[in-house]
Amino acid sequence: MRVDESNEGQEAPPQNMLPTNQNGRQAAVVPEEEATHSSESGPSSSAIENLQPTNNTGRLHNWQATKTTVKERLSFLFNNEILCDVHFIVGKDANQQVIPAHKFVLSVGSAVFDAMFNGVLATKSDEVELPDVEPAAFLHLLKFLYSDEVRIGPESVMTTLYTAKKYAVAALEEHCVDFLKSNLGTDNAFLLLTQARLFDEPQLAALCLEMIDKNTADALNAEGFTDIDQDTLNAVLERDTLRIREAKIFSAILRWSEAECIRRQLPVTPANQRMVLGRAFNAIRFPLMSVEEFAMGPAQSGLLDDREIVQLFLYFTVNPKPNVFFLDTPRCCMTGKExxxxxxxxxxxxxxxxxxxxxxxxxxxxxxxxxxxxxxxxxxxxxxxxxxxxxxxxxxxxxxxxxxxxxxxxxxxxxxxxxxxxxxxxxxxxxxxxxxxxxxxxxxxxxxxxxxxxxxxxxxxxxxxxxxxxxxxxxxxxxxxxxxxxxxxxx
Known part of the structure; x- marks a missing residue:
């Protein structure tokens, strides 16, 4: 109050699904649906209409005359038996598909294919089995090698990125990562972070972490958060830049631990939840909570033992504060400008x-x-x-x-x-x-x-x-x- 002067005195293939960010921008690629109806079905009916076989081999006569550029001629050969000298048996079980290709085109576009067909240990077989690759993703890769066209969407971008990395097609990798960046949001930041770490994409991982830092509450509440792997959970919880109260982080890791118990087919009990959390549990900064938040949540959860509960209550209420087994470093190294x-x-x-x-x-x-x-x-x-x-x-x-x-x-x-x-x-x-x-x-x-x-x-x-x-x-x-x-x- 005013004083009167006078009174001075804080590697398996990936899942074939990317949650769509409702607010994400559309990547500058050809929509995937068009690929389904055109490129992957071989030559179009209009291209074949006037090119009828003229000999007993069934080959189209003079098809080259209708293609005026090298790109058109190579594109015509995509997923086409004409002149093919190798077949890929892609996928497994009911999803398996036989895809024709041309060794020369693939060798020009990929060092891995070049070694496969022309290296010291080159394959002698005309059939190559690829059980770990999705047929749709492999077709996207071939389409890019034959025509430079990029056809990816939310449903296939992860498997296409996996395939592009497997065959060292760096340009297609970049297109996939750009697509992921443009569709990054709070609803898929954790899933993309998991994939970025799996595929060793540090730039994408950094963008995901920045998104999580700035929108921590929304990201933790997203449906895909409980599906992330434990290493990704650890990497996030150890950050000083999360913008959320510690009590809310604790609520989120409870949800994750319940889902992890179910994945491991364990009863959802406090003991099992703490066990599956592993070192992630020690990354919870209980001393940053208010005594009310701690009393209403962690103290009653069953995840802490009696000694830990007593030590933390003493930490909240007495001075000097006793040593506890949990970090008390504030999560206040904020990003951006103060x-x-x-x-x-x-x-x-x-x-x-x-x-x-x-x-x-x-x-x-x-x-x-x-x-x-x-x-x-x-x-x-x-x-x-x-x-x-x-x-x-x-x-x-x-x-x-x-x-x-x-x-x-x-x-x-x-x-x-x-x-x-x-x-x-x-x-x-x-x-x-x-x-x-x-x-x-x-x-x-x-x-x-x-x-x-x-x-x-x-x-x-x-x-x-x-x-x-x-x-x-x-x-x-x-x-x-x-x-x-x-x-x-x-x-």
């Missing part, structure tokens, strides 16, 4: 503290992640403050983030950083209370406050903050003047 909204135009002195909390209500027009507040420091000179920070969801009164910490000031009227342990997710068009309870000497305070502040982001976007009075006892802080002059955040 941003700050300042709500005051002028600084005055002075503001006093008597155990009352300074509070201001705010809302934003898009989702952000708050990592701390900028606070005013001492009017008298360098000193240290103890502060308890909170962000509270106004409608439910739920504490979304809190931390008790200290900050030092130098006696100037600048703002000084007081940070949360981990980023606090702020949803768009939702009212929150920013709260700071300071313990220390009188400080500077802000005046000429603004109700609406627009922050320019480095990506060309803007974030609009709306500030309003927080009803109740707030130590005098309001829109017009008071504490909590700045909110530090990431988009």
């Amino acid at each position: 941003l700050m909204v300042n709500r005051f135009a002028q600084t005055e002195s002075r503001w006093g503290y008597s155990g009352t909390t300074d509070r201001i209500r705010f809302a934003v027009d898009q989702r952000i992640f708050v990592v701390g507040f900028g606070l005013y420091g001492s009017y008298f000179g360098p000193t240290e403050y103890e502060v308890h920070l909170q962000i509270i969801h106004l409608a439910t009164k739920k504490v979304c983030g809190s931390n008790t910490t200290t900050f030092c000031c130098d006696g100037t009227d600048d703002t000084f950083r007081a940070m949360f342990k981990e980023p606090v997710e702020i949803l768009p068009n939702t009212s929150y209370i920013a709260s700071a309870k300071l313990k220390g000497t009188d400080s500077y305070y802000g005046t000429k406050g603004l109700r609406c502040v627009t922050v320019d982001c480095n990506n060309g976007e803007k974030v609009v903050f709306q500030f309003s009075y927080a009803a109740g006892n707030n130590n005098g802080t309001s829109v017009e003047d008071g504490q909590i002059p700045a909110i530090i955040f990431y988009t």
Whole structure:
């Protein structure tokens, strides 16, 4: 509150399915459906219509005359018995398919095929069995080698990428990865990350991780999350850049462990869930939870033993804090550029503290992640403050983030950083209370406050903050003047 001066004193082949990102862009390739009805069925009826066999061999006479370019002639030979000198028996069981091809064309397009047909250990057989390759994916590969045409879709991109890598056709690999990038979204980020790791595609893996970092809650809630492998789960949980509260991560790994128990045909019990999680369980940062979150979730889950529960409750409630077996490093190494909204135009002195909390209500027009507040420091000179920070969801009164910490000031009227342990997710068009309870000497305070502040982001976007009075006892802080002059955040 304002003080009167006069009173100074946070390798099997892949699955043949890619979940479609509803908001993804369409890749610049020929739709897969067209391939089904044209390329894979050999010469079209119009191409054959006037080319009737003229001898007893059944070969088409002078078909070359109707093809005016090399590309047209080679494309005509795709999946065609004419001049073929090798047959591939692709797939297995009911899905098996015999596909004709031409050794010369394949050798020109692939070093693997060149070695297969012309190397020191070249095959002598005119039939080659490929049980680990999907027929549709192999046809996509051949179509590319014969005509440079790319025909992939969500249903076949993974198997086509597998086949392109198997036969070292780098250009088709690149097309597949580009298609995956353009269709990357929160609904398939975990599945694509799994495949990117399997196929050793570091650039795609990095994009998937960035998507998961920025949209952690949505990615964890996606249907495909429970299908990922354990190595991928470990790789994600060990990151410092996830933008989500630890309690929600714990809920997500419970779902994954239930699915993994079912996959391994084990009863879904707490003991089995912890067993299948392995080292992923130790990547959960229980100390980052509030005592309420821990008590309502992990403490009652059965996954922690009695000693761990007691140690964590002691960690939450006593000082000095005991050693625990779980990381307490905040997940706050956010990606992108740190941003700050300042709500005051002028600084005055002075503001006093008597155990009352300074509070201001705010809302934003898009989702952000708050990592701390900028606070005013001492009017008298360098000193240290103890502060308890909170962000509270106004409608439910739920504490979304809190931390008790200290900050030092130098006696100037600048703002000084007081940070949360981990980023606090702020949803768009939702009212929150920013709260700071300071313990220390009188400080500077802000005046000429603004109700609406627009922050320019480095990506060309803007974030609009709306500030309003927080009803109740707030130590005098309001829109017009008071504490909590700045909110530090990431988009």
